[in-house]
Amino acid sequence: MAAPAVCPGCGSAALVQDAHYAQQQLVCAACGCVLAEGLLTTTYTDEEHLREVAYSQSTGQKEQLSRCLQRGIRRVQDLCKVLQLPAVFEETAVSYFQRALQHPSFHAVSLEKKELLGGCCVFVTCRQHNWPLTMGTICSLLYAKQELFASVYLSLQKELELSVPALSLADLVKTHLNSFRLFQHAADIPAPFVEDKEKMITRTMQMVELASETWLVTGRHPVPIVTAAAFLSWQSLQPPARLTCTFARFCKLAGVDLPPPAHLRLKELLEILLRMASQLAWLRVFKMDKKTVVKHIGDLLQHRIFLLKNAFCREDEEEQRALAEGSPGSAPAAGGAAQEKDCPSKGKRQHEGSPRPLLPPCLIHPRKRLRTAAPSASDSAITGDEPISDSEIEQYLRGPEEIQAFRRAKAW
Amino acid sequence: FKDDLSTSPQLFTPMSPYDVDLPTQTTEDVLFHSQFNQPKELPTDFSSVDLSFLPDLTQDNKEQNLSDDGCEMQKELDGSISRYEDSGIFIDESSLSYPDASQPSPEISGACLPLTPMTPMTPVTPKSESSGIVPQLQNIVSTVNLACKLDLKNIALRARNAEYNPKRFAAVIMRIREPRTTALIFGSGKMVCTGAKSEEQSRLAARKYARVVQKLGFPARFLDFKIQNMVGSCDVMFPIRLEGLVLAHQQFSSYEPELFPGLIYRMVKPRIVLLIFVSGKVVLTGAKQRTEIYEAFENIYPILKGFKKA
Numbered sequence: 001m002a003a004p005a006v007c008p009g010c011g012s013a014a015l016v017q018d019a020h021y022a023q024q025q026l027v028c029a030a031c032g033c034v035l036a037e038g039l040l041t042t043t044y045t046d047e048e049h050l051r052e053v054a055y056s057q058s059t060g061q062k063e064q065l066s067r068c069l070q071r072g073i074r075r076v077q078d079l080c081k082v083l084q085l086p087a088v089f090e091e092t093a094v095s096y097f098q099r100a101l102q103h104p105s106f107h108a109v110s111l112e113k114k115e116l117l118g119g120c121c122v123f124v125t126c127r128q129h130n131w132p133l134t135m136g137t138i139c140s141l142l143y144a145k146q147e148l149f150a151s152v153y154l155s156l157q158k159e160l161e162l163s164v165p166a167l168s169l170a171d172l173v174k175t176h177l178n179s180f181r182l183f184q185h186a187a188d189i190p191a192p193f194v195e196d197k198e199k200m201i202t203r204t205m206q207m208v209e210l211a212s213e214t215w216l217v218t219g220r221h222p223v224p225i226v227t228a229a230a231f232l233s234w235q236s237l238q239p240p241a242r243l244t245c246t247f248a249r250f251c252k253l254a255g256v257d258l259p260p261p262a263h264l265r266l267k268e269l270l271e272i273l274l275r276m277a278s279q280l281a282w283l284r285v286f287k288m289d290k291k292t293v294v295k296h297i298g299d300l301l302q303h304r305i306f307l308l309k310n311a312f313c314r315e316d317e318e319e320q321r322a323l324a325e326g327s328p329g330s331a332p333a334a335g336g337a338a339q340e341k342d343c344p345s346k347g348k349r350q351h352e353g354s355p356r357p358l359l360p361p362c363l364i365h366p367r368k369r370l371r372t373a374a375p376s377a378s379d380s381a382i383t384g385d386e387p388i389s390d391s392e393i394e395q396y397l398r399g400p401e402e403i404q405a406f407r408r409a410k411a412w
Numbered sequence: 413f414k415d416d417l418s419t420s421p422q423l424f425t426p427m428s429p430y431d432v433d434l435p436t437q438t439t440e441d442v443l444f445h446s447q448f449n450q451p452k453e454l455p456t457d458f459s460s461v462d463l464s465f466l467p468d469l470t471q472d473n474k475e476q477n478l479s480d481d482g483c484e485m486q487k488e489l490d491g492s493i494s495r496y497e498d499s500g501i502f503i504d505e506s507s508l509s510y511p512d513a514s515q516p517s518p519e520i521s522g523a524c525l526p527l528t529p530m531t532p533m534t535p536v537t538p539k540s541e542s543s544g545i546v547p548q549l550q551n552i553v554s555t556v557n558l559a560c561k562l563d564l565k566n567i568a569l570r571a572r573n574a575e576y577n578p579k580r581f582a583a584v585i586m587r588i589r590e591p592r593t594t595a596l597i598f599g600s601g602k603m604v605c606t607g608a609k610s611e612e613q614s615r616l617a618a619r620k621y622a623r624v625v626q627k628l629g630f631p632a633r634f635l636d637f638k639i640q641n642m643v644g645s646c647d648v649m650f651p652i653r654l655e656g657l658v659l660a661h662q663q664f665s666s667y668e669p670e671l672f673p674g675l676i677y678r679m680v681k682p683r684i685v686l687l688i689f690v691s692g693k694v695v696l697t698g699a700k701q702r703t704e705i706y707e708a709f710e711n712i713y714p715i716l717k718g719f720k721k722a
Contacts, residue, residue: 134670135668154671166659215651215690217655217669218654218655221669360651360691363691382591382612383612384613384614385615385616393620396624398569406569
């Protein structure tokens with residue numbers, strides 16, 4: 001800054017640069033008034049140039065963080081920006097990352113794992129705020145192997161003792177459908193294929209809820225279910241134009257991947273819908289198959305509570321019937337009688353319309369497995385201290401000729 | 413997706429006069445002392461405890477309470493059930509659940525809970541907790557020290573049932589037919605024996621391996637035999653709503669369908685990890701004693717029963 005030519009106090013022009021202890025001062029020689037003082041600086045070079053040093057540069061905060069940590073934090077921040085997460089998430093994720101990296105079990109892992117660790121922190125933050133982010137998305141962003149990501153995630157959860165709430169399917173539906181390209185007109189999408197987003201989201205949510213009630217969701221990967229439900233909902237909103245479109249073509253047009261299990265989920269959903277259709281009074285006259293049932297999905301979803309109750313034999317209803325049979329005086333009302341009609345017995349499964357128990361698919365189509373026999377009585381009599389016969393041990397040892405032969409063959 | 417359980421937190425706050433957030437308190441303490449902030453001692457003599465004020469629950473009421481309220485409470489009861497067993501009273505958790513939202517019980521909300529005699533209602537019937545299902549042991553892992561240095565190449569050459577691939581793994585893998593087991597034998601003389609179905613079988617198998625090593629000319633001994641891990645499995649015979657279970661027991665459960673179809677439940681007492689599947693099959697692992705597996709299953713069975721229906 002330019003030094004004033006005269007002293008404001010006495011008007012004299014005799015100004016001298018003097019040092020009071022170590023501080024430079026511009027003093028009036030006549031009256032002693034101090035016109036300007038040296039600034040507080042932190043580096044010698046800045047003092048010489050009479051420049052201010054910014055606070056962030058002078059605190060030395062950056063120097064305290066190791067380069068690895070700085071790089072990791074930048075990576076976490078970049079991930080949050082790419083995913084367009086709120087600012088709060090970024091702070092939380094960075095704090096988790098710092099905590100994790102200081103933990104002895106993560107301090108010395110490979111750089112690849114440290115990068116995955118950053119991704120895991122972002123993932124945990126999203127889940128804790130009920131932001132529907134799937135592991136598949138994070139893995140694809142980090143170009144990571146899912147198994148490695150899984151192991152890092154589980155150890156992070158254990159070491160930092162984080163409680164991660166379960167993935168909410170409702171939010172996942174909205175997020176997944178956001179990435180579909182069918183809501184706006186485009187050159188490669190035929191006009192009848194374009195759909196209104198709100199209608200599609202509502203119907204897909206209802207389908208996913210139906211799948212969840214009928215045990216199709218528990219234990220399965222969530223994304224294929226959402227994709228299959230979206231396809232069925234989309235078809236049912238304009239059946240005449242869309243029934244001819246295959247699942248694969250739908251996914252290609254929408255710009256999403258078709259995960260392999262989605263075909264099976266589609267089949268299972270259609271089976272549930274067919275069973276429900278068999279209970280709807282005005283559809284019973286038609287012979288439904290998996291193409292025609294799509295046209296009536298709207299009705300089926302509207303009455304799904306009633307249809308599910310009638311189409312599937314629930315186990316508790318069996319108990320109630322057993323109780324009712326026990327006390328004939330207090331026979332349940334028409335509901336019970338109707339159940340008697342629709343639920344003849346669990347054994348009769350050949351008839352197409354007869355209800356089956358509402359069970360997960362793994363229980364309805366159990367894979368045949370070799371069951372090892374339960375420990376027999378002789379097994380349980382083993383004490384662990386029985387004498388061991390020499391002949392039994394010798395069967396495991398090679399004879400001298402055998403050893404010679406092996407030596408020659410393998411050239412030990 | 414609105415499970416019954418997701419609404420249970422709201423059921424608690426306006427209604428229940430009991431303090432839910434004290435996990436270390438036992439049932440008795442929760443019922444009697446929550447309003448008085450008394451210390452968390454469990455009364456070991458139950459003869460003086462008056463449980464007659466508890467409402468008698470009908471079948472459907474009980475099941476509804478189990479799914480709505482009982483799950484939160486079962487978390488606290490889990491740890492304390494084993495203590496109850498000692499005093500010989502088995503209290504059915506379902507009948508100790510909180511009063512239903514539609515039937516407020518005015519006598520319980522009164523401040524002088526243990527002092528005034530309540531209107532006598534049907535007392536709680538102590539019921540046996542046993543589920544009737546016994547988990548079957550599937551695998552036992554044990555270790556033993558043979559206390560001598562071993563020449564692994566020599567063993568692999570002279571034993572029929574041994575395989576040794578030093579580039580892949582630094583131990584000899586040996587198998588015997590009876591009991592059907594596999595052993596990993598290391599050059600230091602330590603050995604791991606896996607595959608047995610009972611502790612005695614594991615010990616017998618380990619002794620047989622030691623005899624084989626002895627016959628091969630090494631001065632093998634049999635020191636520090638110890639069971640390191642036991643794995644059991646069983647089937648509860650009904651499907652389980654894993655999404656509901658992870659909501660209710662968040663601090664113990666980890667359910668990631670993207671990673672693994674089953675729910676991983678880390679029980680604190682006893683320290684056992686359970687893998688719970690939608691089909692109702694349960695795998696229990698991490699036990700050093702057979703009783704830990706049985707105890708863990710008896711603890712989890714009532715919890716699972718609460719998630720039987722949607």
